[in-house]
Amino acid sequence: MSKIAFIGLGNMGAPMAANLLKAGHTLKVFDLLAQSVEKLTALGAHGASSAIEAVDQAEFVITMLPASKHVESLYLGEDGLLNHCPKNALVIDCSTIAAESARRVAKAAAQSGLCMIDAPVSGGTGGAIAGTLTFIVGGDAQDLARAKPILEKMGKNIFHAGTAGAGQVAKIANNMLLGIAMAGTAEALALGVANGLDPKILSEIISKSSGCNWSVEKYNPWPGVMENVPASKGYAGGFGVDLMLKDLGLASEAAMSSGSVIALGELARNLFAMHSAHGHGHLDFSSIVNLIKKD
Numbered sequence: 001m002s003k004i005a006f007i008g009l010g011n012m013g014a015p016m017a018a019n020l021l022k023a024g025h026t027l028k029v030f031d032l033l034a035q036s037v038e039k040l041t042a043l044g045a046h047g048a049s050s051a052i053e054a055v056d057q058a059e060f061v062i063t064m065l066p067a068s069k070h071v072e073s074l075y076l077g078e079d080g081l082l083n084h085c086p087k088n089a090l091v092i093d094c095s096t097i098a099a100e101s102a103r104r105v106a107k108a109a110a111q112s113g114l115c116m117i118d119a120p121v122s123g124g125t126g127g128a129i130a131g132t133l134t135f136i137v138g139g140d141a142q143d144l145a146r147a148k149p150i151l152e153k154m155g156k157n158i159f160h161a162g163t164a165g166a167g168q169v170a171k172i173a174n175n176m177l178l179g180i181a182m183a184g185t186a187e188a189l190a191l192g193v194a195n196g197l198d199p200k201i202l203s204e205i206i207s208k209s210s211g212c213n214w215s216v217e218k219y220n221p222w223p224g225v226m227e228n229v230p231a232s233k234g235y236a237g238g239f240g241v242d243l244m245l246k247d248l249g250l251a252s253e254a255a256m257s258s259g260s261v262i263a264l265g266e267l268a269r270n271l272f273a274m275h276s277a278h279g280h281g282h283l284d285f286s287s288i289v290n291l292i293k294k295d
């Protein structure tokens with residue numbers, strides 16, 4: 001069993017860390033929110049009072065933070081975490097961040113004599129709880145091979161997308177499609193309901209027809225259609241509107257730097273930006289249906 005430092009215990013990090021504990025690993029955990037650390041210590045983790053304390057003697061350092069700026073400010077700089085990780089530790093960043101940021105941190109890690117992979121995930125909070133996440137990895141194959149037994153305790157599918165940063169490029173492409181599909185699903189359901197259909201029956205029909213997608217089948221945005229999804233819990237928890245907006249912004253930056261056309265991705269980014277500007281940034285992203293449906 002391995003000694004693991006886990007930093008960032010939010011909607012995703014907490015259940016991922018809990019699965020590593022269940023598998024018998026020794027965890028030292030840290031989050032800026034003390035109550036998030038307490039929830040994990042109640043499950044058997046050792047609580048740390050700083051990220052630096054958490055990585056002491058760690059064989060693996062895992063981070064699950066909101067965005068590029070959090071990852072860069074944690075790892076980089078004079079007193080950054082890279083200067084405090086044990087030299088044989090493997091650093092695994094599971095946050096969704098800009099590919100350029102991931103490459104910058106991986107390069108600094110290599111300069112400090114550390115190995116690092118970017119390993120963003122897909123599968124939502126449900127996948128994090130069930131331990132069925134998809135890991136999309138960028139970095140050296142031998143580092144991925146070393147990380148695999150750990151990742152397998154949190155996920156079911158593990159892909160090697162390419163060199164450092166490649167995991168983030170694949171993840172951003174996936175999430176741009178997810179943002180488009182969720183907005184499209186919300187539009188289709190709202191259209192059906194406004195024309196007299198029952199949202200549950202319409203969802204069943206689409207799920208067995210050519211419009212079927214993850215947003216209608218596994219994460220339905222219409223309240224009451226599905227149990228145990230944010231739409232049926234007042235859009236609490238899940239994947240925040242502002243996190244989706246961040247990912248669509250990353251897609252936009254990647255498109256500009258490569259001259260790619262993302263007409264629908266930009267439209268989705270604007271819809272989520274509008275929804276966030278109306279004060280809904282903290283809600284789950286499936287609440288985009290409220291921007292679209294008739295009252």
Ligand code: NAD
Binds near residue numbers: 013122239240243
């Ligand atoms: P979250 O906001 O719920 O959790 C982030 C946690 O990081 C918070 O608890 C925060 O206190 C902590 N944190 C921030 N800076 C810190 C620091 N310097 N040191 C220690 N802790 C720090 O976010 P989340 O939903 O868990 O998402 C995390 C990442 O995973 C994001 O990049 C997101 O885009 C990605 N992601 C989320 C989902 C989802 O469904 N929620 C799915 C796939 C990927």
